[in-house]
Amino acid sequence: MPDAPETALIAAPACRVGDSADSRVEANPSARTPTFRQSRAHRLMDRWANLAFLACSLLVVGLIGGILFFLASRGLAAFLPMAGNTGRTLAFSEVFLSADWAPSSDRFGILPFIAGSLGVTGLALLIAAPTGTLTGVFIAKLAPAWMRDLMRQVMDLLVGIPSVVYGIFGLTVVLPLVSRTWLGEAPASGFAVSAVILAVMIVPTIVSLSTDAFESLPSSLDEGAQALGSSRWQAIWHVLIPAARPRLITAAVLGLGRAIGEAMAVQMVIGNNPQWIALMRESTDRAPFLRALFTPAATLTTELVQELPNTPAGSPWNNVLFAMGLLLYLMTMVLILATRRLGHRKEA
Amino acid sequence: MRVALRPSPTAKIVDRVMRVVLWAIALMFVVVLVLFVGAILKQGWPVLNLGFLTKMPETLDAGGGIKPQIFNSLYLVALSLALSLPVGLGAGVYMAEYAGKGRALNFLRLCIETLAATPSIVLALFGMIVFVQTLGWSFSIRSGALTLALLNIPVITRVTELSLLAVPRELKEASYGLGATKLQTILKVALPYAATGILTGLVLTAGRAFGESAILVFTAGTNASAQFPDFRLTVPGETLSVHLWYVTSDGTLPDAREIAAGTAAVMILVLLSLNMLVRLVDRTIRRRTR
Amino acid sequence: MQIRFLAQTILAGLLLATAAQAQTVTVMGSTALGPIVKKAAEDFMKSHPGVQIAVSGGGSMTGLNQVTSGGCHIGISDVFATPEQDKAGVKNHNIVVQPFTLIAHPGVGVKTLSAQQAEQVFTGKISNWKEVGGRDQKIVRVIRPESSGTRAVQKKAILHDHDFSKDVLIQDSTGAVVTAVATTPGAISFVELEHLEKNKTRIAAVAYNGVACSNEAVKAGKYPVFSFGHAYTNPAKLADPKVKQAVDGFLAFILGAEFQQNVLKAGYLPVDYVKSLKTQL
Numbered sequence: 067m068p069d070a071p072e073t074a075l076i077a078a079p080a081c082r083v084g085d086s087a088d089s090r091v092e093a094n095p096s097a098r099t100p101t102f103r104q105s106r107a108h109r110l111m112d113r114w115a116n117l118a119f120l121a122c123s124l125l126v127v128g129l130i131g132g133i134l135f136f137l138a139s140r141g142l143a144a145f146l147p148m149a150g151n152t153g154r155t156l157a158f159s160e161v162f163l164s165a166d167w168a169p170s171s172d173r174f175g176i177l178p179f180i181a182g183s184l185g186v187t188g189l190a191l192l193i194a195a196p197t198g199t200l201t202g203v204f205i206a207k208l209a210p211a212w213m214r215d216l217m218r219q220v221m222d223l224l225v226g227i228p229s230v231v232y233g234i235f236g237l238t239v240v241l242p243l244v245s246r247t248w249l250g251e252a253p254a255s256g257f258a259v260s261a262v263i264l265a266v267m268i269v270p271t272i273v274s275l276s277t278d279a280f281e282s283l284p285s286s287l288d289e290g291a292q293a294l295g296s297s298r299w300q301a302i303w304h305v306l307i308p309a310a311r312p313r314l315i316t317a318a319v320l321g322l323g324r325a326i327g328e329a330m331a332v333q334m335v336i337g338n339n340p341q342w343i344a345l346m347r348e349s350t351d352r353a354p355f356l357r358a359l360f361t362p363a364a365t366l367t368t369e370l371v372q373e374l375p376n377t378p379a380g381s382p383w384n385n386v387l388f389a390m391g392l393l394l395y396l397m398t399m400v401l402i403l404a405t406r407r408l409g410h411r412k413e414a
Numbered sequence: 415m416r417v418a419l420r421p422s423p424t425a426k427i428v429d430r431v432m433r434v435v436l437w438a439i440a441l442m443f444v445v446v447l448v449l450f451v452g453a454i455l456k457q458g459w460p461v462l463n464l465g466f467l468t469k470m471p472e473t474l475d476a477g478g479g480i481k482p483q484i485f486n487s488l489y490l491v492a493l494s495l496a497l498s499l500p501v502g503l504g505a506g507v508y509m510a511e512y513a514g515k516g517r518a519l520n521f522l523r524l525c526i527e528t529l530a531a532t533p534s535i536v537l538a539l540f541g542m543i544v545f546v547q548t549l550g551w552s553f554s555i556r557s558g559a560l561t562l563a564l565l566n567i568p569v570i571t572r573v574t575e576l577s578l579l580a581v582p583r584e585l586k587e588a589s590y591g592l593g594a595t596k597l598q599t600i601l602k603v604a605l606p607y608a609a610t611g612i613l614t615g616l617v618l619t620a621g622r623a624f625g626e627s628a629i630l631v632f633t634a635g636t637n638a639s640a641q642f643p644d645f646r647l648t649v650p651g652e653t654l655s656v657h658l659w660y661v662t663s664d665g666t667l668p669d670a671r672e673i674a675a676g677t678a679a680v681m682i683l684v685l686l687s688l689n690m691l692v693r694l695v696d697r698t699i700r701r702r703t704r
Numbered sequence: 705m706q707i708r709f710l711a712q713t714i715l716a717g718l719l720l721a722t723a724a725q726a727q728t729v730t731v732m733g734s735t736a737l738g739p740i741v742k743k744a745a746e747d748f749m750k751s752h753p754g755v756q757i758a759v760s761g762g763g764s765m766t767g768l769n770q771v772t773s774g775g776c777h778i779g780i781s782d783v784f785a786t787p788e789q790d791k792a793g794v795k796n797h798n799i800v801v802q803p804f805t806l807i808a809h810p811g812v813g814v815k816t817l818s819a820q821q822a823e824q825v826f827t828g829k830i831s832n833w834k835e836v837g838g839r840d841q842k843i844v845r846v847i848r849p850e851s852s853g854t855r856a857v858q859k860k861a862i863l864h865d866h867d868f869s870k871d872v873l874i875q876d877s878t879g880a881v882v883t884a885v886a887t888t889p890g891a892i893s894f895v896e897l898e899h900l901e902k903n904k905t906r907i908a909a910v911a912y913n914g915v916a917c918s919n920e921a922v923k924a925g926k927y928p929v930f931s932f933g934h935a936y937t938n939p940a941k942l943a944d945p946k947v948k949q950a951v952d953g954f955l956a957f958i959l960g961a962e963f964q965q966n967v968l969k970a971g972y973l974p975v976d977y978v979k980s981l982k983t984q985l
Contacts, residue, residue, distance in 0.1 A: 108595050108597070108598065109595060111595075111597055112595040112596055112597040112598075115596075115597040115600075116512060116596075116597075118504060119504045119505070119507050119508035119511075119512055120508055120512070121504070122500070122501045122502075122503075122504025122505040122507075122508060123504070123505045123508045123509065123513070123522050125501055125505070126501070126505050126522070126525050126526060126529060126567060126568070126571065127521075127522065127525045129525075129529060129564065129567070130525045130528055130529060132540070132544075133532065133536065133537070133540045136540055136543045136544055137536070137539060137540065137543070139543070140539075140543060152788055168850070168867075169850055169851075170850055171867075197439050197442075197443075200435075200436055200439050201436075201439055201440050201443065203436070204436040204437070204439070204440050205440075208433065208436060209440065213440070216444065217440055217443070217444075219689065219693075220443055220444050220447050221443075222689055222692070223447055223451070223685065223686070223689060224443070224446075224447055226618075226621050226622070226625065226685050226688070226689065227450070227625070227682070227685065228624075228625025228626070228627065228655045228658075228681055228685075229625070229627065229628075230625075230627045230655050230658045230659045230678075231454065231625075231655075231658070231678050231681060231682065233659075234658065234662055234674060234678060235450060235453065235454065237662070237880070237883060238883070238887075239453055241887065242887045245887075245888065245889075251888075251889040251890070252842065252844075252890075253844050253873055253884075253888045253891070255873055255884075266446060269443065295421060296421060296425070297421040297425045297426060297428070297429035298429055298433070299425075299428055299429040299432040299433070300421065300425055300428075300429070302432075303432075320531065323531045324531075326533070327531075327532070327533020327534065327535060327536065328533070329533070329534070329535045329628045330627050330628055330659060333876060334662075334880070337873045337874060338849065338873075338874035338875065338876065339870075339872055339873065339874050340850075340874075341870040341872070344870050345870045345871055348870070362872070362873045362874065364874075367533065367535050370535055370539070371535065371628065371631075371876070372849040372851070372874075372876045373849055373850065373851045374539075374542075374632070374763075375632075375761075375762050375763025375765065375766045375851075376763040376764055376765045376766070376849070376851030376852060376853075377765050377851050378765050378768065378769060378786050378788070378789070379547075379765075379769040379772075379773070380788075381786075383851075388539065388543075391535065391536055391539040394533055394535070394536050395532060395533075395536045398528065398531050398532055398533065398536070399528055401531065402524065402527050402528045402531055403524075405527075406524065473739045473742045473743050473746070474739050474740075474743055474969070474970050547773075547775070550774075550775055552730060552732070552760070552770070552775060552776060553732070553760045553761075553762060635760040635761060635762065636735065636738075636760065636761040636762070637738070637742070637758075637759055637760045637761060639758070640745075640746060640749070648728075649758055650758060650760040660735075660761070661879075662879055662880065662883070663876055663877035663879045663880045664735055664736075664738075664877055664878065664879045668902045670879060
C-alpha cells in the first residue's frame with residue numbers, strides 16, 4: 067500500500083484533507099495561487115464531479131446486475147412459462163441432472179458440458195498452478211535481473227496472444243503433431259491438448275499474481291530461515307510458500323476463472339462431442355482415464371459458440387443455451403467470492 | 415519451524431536439483447513462446463506483403479487482402495476505448511479518492527473484480543440480447559463497440575485506481591494546502607502524475623480488445639463493409655481476430671489457409687509492437703522519476 | 705487535457721453515427737450461403753447505385769429469427785423455417801441448389817460406399833475401413849454440430865433419420881471439418897461439393913452408391929444428395945415500399961438467368977437444374 071510516511075507536510079494543521087478546506091481558505095487567503103483559485107463555481111463543480119464519479123461507479127454496479135438480469139430473462143425462460151418461451155417448459159432435473167444432450171430429439175441434459183468445463187479447466191490448473199507458482203517464486207527470489215526482465219516480457223506476450231491464434235496453432239500444429247507422435251495417427255482432439263493450451267493461456271495470470279505474492283513477503287522471513295541454516299530451497303518450501311499460501315490460492319482461483327470462460331481456443335481443439343460421457347460409459351477400454359484424455363469432448367463455452375447462432379429464438383434449445391451462459395456467469399461470481407473469503411482469512 | 419541449523423548434504427543436493435528444475439520450468443515457457451511466435455510468423459511471412467495489407471478481401475476467389483479488417487480492428491478498439499475510458503477513469507477516481515475505506519469500496523471492488531472475471535462469451539451473450547436483439551441494432555460496429563467497452567471498463571478502472579493510489583500523499587496534501595478543491599487536486603495534480611501508469615494500462619487494454627473474438631462474433635458480425643473506409647456505426651464490422659476465426663472455420667476461400675496464416679502473423683506483429691510501446695513508456699517513466 | 709481529447713473523440717463518434725444513410729437492405733444468416741449472396745449483392749449494387757445491401761453471417765437460424773422478428777430484411781438459411789416461423793408468415797425463396805459429397809482422408813483406400821455402407825459407417829455399425837474394403841484403420845467420423853443445416857441434410861439423406869454414432873468428432877464449420885479430415889488418418893465426413901473441389905489436394909472424394917458427386921450427376925438426376933439454399937422474407941414486416949422494392953429486385957436478380965449461371969462458378973447449381981426432379985430435401 068502506498069501509505070506515505072508521516073511528513074512535516076501532513077503534520078501542518080492547514081494541510082488537512084476534506085471539508086475543512088473551505089474554512090481554511092477563508093482563514094488563510096494568502097494560500098491562493100494563480101493556478102488554484104477556489105471560487106464558488108469551483109466548489110459547485112467539485113460537488114458535481116463527486117456525483118459524476120459516483121455515477122461511473124454505480125454504472126459498473128448496474129452492469130453486474132444488468133448482465134444477470136438479461137441472461138436470466140433468457141436462461142430462466144427454459145424452465146418457466148414466461149415471455150421468451152415458445153416451446154415446452156423444462157424441469158430443472160432433466161437439464162442439470164441428465165447427461166443426454168440431443169436437442170433435436172427433445173433431450174436437454176447439460177451435464178456433459180458442465181463436466182467438460184470442470185474437467186478441462188481442472189486439468190489445465192493441474193499443469194498451470196504448480197509451474198506458475200514455481201515460476202513466480204523463481205522470478206521473485208532466484209532469477210538474476212536479466213532473467214526476471216525476460217520472464218516478465220515472456221508472460222506479457224503469452225497473455226496478450228489472442229485466443230484465436232492459440233486455437234489455430236492448436237488445430238494446425240499441435241493436434242497433428244500429437245496424433246503422429248504418440249497416438250499412432252488416431253485423432254488427438256480432447257481434454258489433453260485443450261488443457262495444455264489452456265494452461266499456457268492462464269499461466270501468465272498465475273505467474274504474475276504469485277510473483278507479487280512472493281515479492282510482498284517481508285524479506286526477514288527469507289533471511290531468517292537462511293540464518294537458521296536452511297538452504298535456499300528449504301526456505302522457499304518450508305517458509306515462503308506457506309506464508310504466501312492464501313495469495314497463491316487466490317492466484318490459482320483467478321487462473322481457474324480465466325480458463326473456465328475461454329471459448330474460441332478450446333472450441334477449435336477439444337472435438338466438441340456432447341455425447342462424450344455416454345461414449346466413455348460404453349467403452350470397454352482398459353485404460354479409461356488415458357482414453358478420456360483423447361476423447362473428443364465439449365464444454366459450456368464451446369457448445370455456446372457452436373450452437374447459439376443456429377437455434378430458433380424462444381425454443382427450449384435456445385433458452386437452455388442461455389441458461390448455460392447464466393451458469394457460467396454464476397460460476398464466475400462464486401469464484402470471485404471464494405477469492406474474497408480467502409483474502410479475509412489471510413487478514414484474520 | 416522445522417528447519418535444520420545447517421543444510422544437510424541431502425538438503426544441499428535437493429537445493430541444487432530444485433534450482434535446476436526452476437530454471438528449466440522458466441526456460442520452458444521462453445521456449446514455448448519462441449516456438450509459438452516463430453511458427454506463426456514463419457507460416458505467415460510468405461503471405462505478408464503490401465498487397466495483402468491494402469487489398470479488399472475476396473468473397474470467392476483467391477488473392478484477397480485484409481484492409482477493411484485492419485481498419486475495423488483499429489476503429490472498434492478506438493471506439494470501445496473512447497466509450498470505456500470516461501467510465502473507467504471515473505470509477506477509478508471514485509474508488510481511489512472518494513469511496514473511503516468502508517463497505518461501499520469493498521462492494522465496488524467486488525463488482526469490478528466480477529466484471530473483470532466475467533468470461534467474454536458471457537459479455538457476448540449480454541451484448542447480443544441487449545444491443546443486437548432488444549435494441550434491434552443487428553450485428554454492427556455500435557453493438558460491437560459497446561459490448562467490447564464492457565471488457566475494457568474493469569481493467570481501466572483498476573489501473574486508474576492503482577495509479578492514483580501510487581501518487582505520493584505529500585503531493586496531494588501540498589495541493590490542498592495551496593487551497594485547491596478536491597476536483598482541482600485530482601485533475602491537476604493526481605491524474606497528471608498517474609497519467610503514465612494509466613497510459614500503460616490503456617495500451618494493454620487496447621491489446622486485449624484487439625485480440626478479442628468471442629464478443630465480436632456475436633455482436634459485430636463476421637462481415638466487413640464493402641466500402642472503405644466505412645465509418646458508419648450501423649454496418650457489420652469484422653475485425654482481424656474474427657476474420658482469422660471465420661476464414662479458418664468457413665473455408666470457402668481457396669487460399670483460406672494462407673490468409674489465416676497472414677492474418678495471424680499480422681496480429682502477432684501488432685502485439686509485439688504494442689509490447690515494445692509499453693516497455694518504451696515504462697522506461698521513460700523510470701528515467702523521469704529517477 | 706485528456707478529458708478534452710476524450711470529449712472530442714466521443715463527439716466525433718456521435719456525429720458520424722447520425723450521418724445520413726443510403727437505402728439499405730440487410731441480409732443475415734447462413735455462413736455457407738454468405739459468399740454467394742455477397743457476390744450477388746456486389747453485382748446488384750453496381751447496377752442499382754441507390755441501394756446498399758449489407759450481408760452478414762450469424763448462422764441460418766439467426767437469419768430466420770431475425771427475419772421473423774423484423775430484425776433484417778432477408779434471412780438466408782440452409783434449413784427450412786420452423787413451423788412457428790412459417791405461422792408468423794415468413795416466405796421461402798429457393799435461390800440455389802447445394803450438392804453434398806462424402807469426403808475422406810486420402811489414405812483410407814476406399815473410393816465408393818453403397819448407401820447402406822454409408823449409413824452404417826455413420827451410425828456406428830461399421831467402425832473399421834477394412835469392413836468396406838479399405839485399410840485396417842479405425843474410422844473417425846467428423847460431423848457438424850446438431851444445429852447445422854449440413855448435419856440435418858446428412859441425417860436425412862445418408863442416415864435415413866437414424867441417430868449418429870456417439871463416437872464422433874464435431875467441428876463447428878465446413879472449413880474446420882475439411883482441416884480435420886485432411887489431418888486425421890481414417891477420417892470421413894460430409895461436406896458441400898465446392899469444398900471438395902477447393903481442397904482436392906488434401907482430401908479424397910468418396911462416391912455414393914457408385915456415383916461421384918458432380919454438377920452433371922445432380923442435373924441428370926443420378927445423384928440424390930443435395931439441398932436448397934433458402935432466402936426468407938417477411939412480407940408483413942416490409943412496410944416501407946422503397947425497401948420492399950429493393951428486396952424484391954434483389955431476389956429477382958439472384959434468380960435471374962444471368963446470376964444463376966454465375967452460381968455455378970461458386971460450386972452451386974441453378975435452381976432450374978433440379979426443377980424436374982422429384983428428390984427434395
